[in-house]
Amino acid sequence: MTQTNSGPTGDASTFSVSIRPHVAHENFDGEVIxxxxxxxxxxxxxxxxxxxxxxxxxxxxxxxxxxxxASEYGISVEVARAMFLSFVGAIEHEELVDVKGSRPEGAxxxxxxxxKAGAPVTWPVMDTYRxxxxxxxxxxxxxxxxxxxxxxxxxxxxxxxxx
Amino acid sequence: xxxxxSVILPVxxxxxxxxxxxxxxxxxxxxxIELIVIDDGSTDxxxxxxxxxAPDARVIRQENSGPAAARNSGLAExxxxxxxxxxxxxxxxxxxxxxxxxxxxxxxxxxxTLGRTRCILPDxxxxxxxxxxxLGCGLYYRRAFERAGGFxxxxxxxxxxxxxxxxxxxxxxxxxxxxxxxxxxxxEGNLTRGTDVHDLGYLPLVKRSLxxxxxxxxxxxxxxxxx
Numbered sequence: 226m227t228q229t230n231s232g233p234t235g236d237a238s239t240f241s242v243s244i245r246p247h248v249a250h251e252n253f254d255g256e257v258i259x260x261x262x263x264x265x266x267x268x269x270x271x272x273x274x275x276x277x278x279x280x281x282x283x284x285x286x287x288x289x290x291x292x293x294x295a296s297e298y299g300i301s302v303e304v305a306r307a308m309f310l311s312f313v314g315a316i317e318h319e320e321l322v323d324v325k326g327s328r329p330e331g332a333x334x335x336x337x338x339x340x341k342a343g344a345p346v347t348w349p350v351m352d353t354y355r356x357x358x359x360x361x362x363x364x365x366x367x368x369x370x371x372x373x374x375x376x377x378x379x380x381x382x383x384x385x386x387x388x
Numbered sequence: 389x390x391x392x393x394s395v396i397l398p399v400x401x402x403x404x405x406x407x408x409x410x411x412x413x414x415x416x417x418x419x420x421i422e423l424i425v426i427d428d429g430s431t432d433x434x435x436x437x438x439x440x441x442a443p444d445a446r447v448i449r450q451e452n453s454g455p456a457a458a459r460n461s462g463l464a465e466x467x468x469x470x471x472x473x474x475x476x477x478x479x480x481x482x483x484x485x486x487x488x489x490x491x492x493x494x495x496x497x498x499x500x501t502l503g504r505t506r507c508i509l510p511d512x513x514x515x516x517x518x519x520x521x522x523l524g525c526g527l528y529y530r531r532a533f534e535r536a537g538g539f540x541x542x543x544x545x546x547x548x549x550x551x552x553x554x555x556x557x558x559x560x561x562x563x564x565x566x567x568x569x570x571x572x573x574x575x576e577g578n579l580t581r582g583t584d585v586h587d588l589g590y591l592p593l594v595k596r597s598l599x600x601x602x603x604x605x606x607x608x609x610x611x612x613x614x615x
Contacts, residue, residue, distance in 0.1 A: 249590065249591060250591070251591040251592070251595075253591075253592075253595045256595070258591050258594055258595050258598075260590055260591055260594065267594050269598060354598075356556065357549075357553060357594065357597070
């Protein structure tokens with residue numbers, strides 16, 4: 226298991242983010258589990274990360290999510306945006322989403338500021354597990370591709386684009 | 389005297405390939421075999437095929453309950469020191485049991501061993517060997533099921549992956565080898581089922597596994613040690 230809570234930073238309003246077709250996810254009473262079917266890794270999100278991911282999956286615009294975070298957690302929009310961008314960087318690093326648009330410098334400092342201030346909100350954290358890799362990526366009860374080997378598909382890929 | 393292997397074969401309307409599956413079991417050369425066939429409510433000629441191809445098999449007939457419940461019925465009847473599984477449309481390659489016996493005898497710490505699988509493509513050719521975590525390519529000590537329990541009869545798909553997950557959580561040791569231990573047939577009857585990850589139930593399976601481990605080790609979420 227590894228933890229990821231850092232990534233590129235910048236202005237969320239320039240982003241477009243798409244959850245990739247090979248990514249399946251489900252919210253279990255508040256805990257979001259993400260499955261990367263290409264490589265068999267799965268991820269568990271803490272509450273803040275799940276807050277962001279669930280709204281992405283519902284196609285909410287980035288700035289709306291940032292505003293909701295600021296309201297929900299009682300933090301500034303700037304800190305909320307930094308948290309949001311940090312999480313986007315993490316899920317991009319794990320190849321769960323495609324991110325388009327430039328990210329300006331400067332938002333990373335908000336993470337440190339939040340922690341030093343002892344803000345009540347928890348930074349978005351994603352745990353990554355590799356222990357079921359063979360089982361989850363290579364089950365043969367699927368369609369076969371042109372090479373004759375099975376493939377897994379997610380029937381309803383979720384796409385999310387900044388409006 | 390060689391140890392007894394209980395071979396568990398569930399079938400539901402699988403008359404088409406069943407005789408070939410049974411033949412591949414009897415062609416193994418690894419000592420005594422106890423073939424347990426669970427007819428899971430078939431309405432085709434599966435029972436007749438069983439009686440013709442495996443007159444000595446122990447046959448359990450039950451209302452259709454799914455492969456997990458059918459295999460559990462087989463486990464309840466199994467008397468062997470080792471367990472092995474085959475589905476009605478698959479085949480074991482010659483020498484599978486003998487090779488896997490050798491693996492378990494040599495590796496005293498292993499509770500089970502899995503080999504590679506070759507898919508039988510619809511045109512009858514064999515694909516290159518790959519590793520799939522599934523029941524049919526394995527040989528298991530009885531103790532593996534005594535420790536991990538049987539299959540979750542509520543699952544329609546992925547009951548095998550669920551079992552492997554619980555086996556790992558129980559600390560069972562697995563030895564994976566390069567040899568081919570299963571020919572998995574792809575045909576119209578199984579190509580179209582469970583093609584969507586949500587149908588397969590992977591996500592609830594992963595969530596249940598996480599919760600079991602969190603409860604067992606008594607740690608908060610996100611402090612979970614890897615398996």
